[in-house]
Amino acid sequence: MSKERSRCREKVLEFLFQKDLGQEVEVDFKKFSPQAQVFAHKLYESSLFYKELADKIISRFSKNWRLDRIGNIEKNILRMAIAEMLAFSDIPPGVTVNEAVELAKKFVSPEAGRFVNGILRNIVRNWEEVQKIKEEVSNVASEN
Numbered sequence: 651m652s653k654e655r656s657r658c659r660e661k662v663l664e665f666l667f668q669k670d671l672g673q674e675v676e677v678d679f680k681k682f683s684p685q686a687q688v689f690a691h692k693l694y695e696s697s698l699f700y701k702e703l704a705d706k707i708i709s710r711f712s713k714n715w716r717l718d719r720i721g722n723i724e725k726n727i728l729r730m731a732i733a734e735m736l737a738f739s740d741i742p743p744g745v746t747v748n749e750a751v752e753l754a755k756k757f758v759s760p761e762a763g764r765f766v767n768g769i770l771r772n773i774v775r776n777w778e779e780v781q782k783i784k785e786e787v788s789n790v791a792s793e794n
Contacts, residue, residue, distance in 0.1 A: 658682055658690035659730065659749055663757070666697055666726040696737035697730045703787045704732040707780055711772045724762050727753050731770055736784070743774045 679690040731750035755763035
């Protein structure tokens with residue numbers, strides 16, 4: 651299942667990138683097993699749901715990098731990894747980080763892999779702060 655989940659993450663990244671570019675996205679995970687389809691759909695929907703929160707987290711933990719300076723592929727990898735850590739408590743954060751690093755290396759460059767690794771490791775080390783940011787965003791949303 652883990653290789654299939656890796657392929658699911660690649661497909662989710664593709665859809666997120668297309669959506670980020672303003673393209674129409676026809677989300678289709680039919681080529682995967684039923685179990686993997688459930689994972690892929692949840693990851694895609696979670697990535698969209700947590701996008702604003704993920705951007706706040708990325709901005710907070712990316713030292714010397716404004717969000718608008720981060721490449722679209724790297725940004726979507728980071729968003730997806732953060733969403734995975736928030737939505738899938740059964741997946742160890744280390745697995746999520748490693749998968750994100752591999753995606754960055756495959757679709758961007760080895761340097762992008764190191765960049766993604768640095769930000770995500772910083773997020774994992776400061777998970778309590780991430781939870782506080784999540785609560786703040788939730789409180790603001792419920793007030794509006």
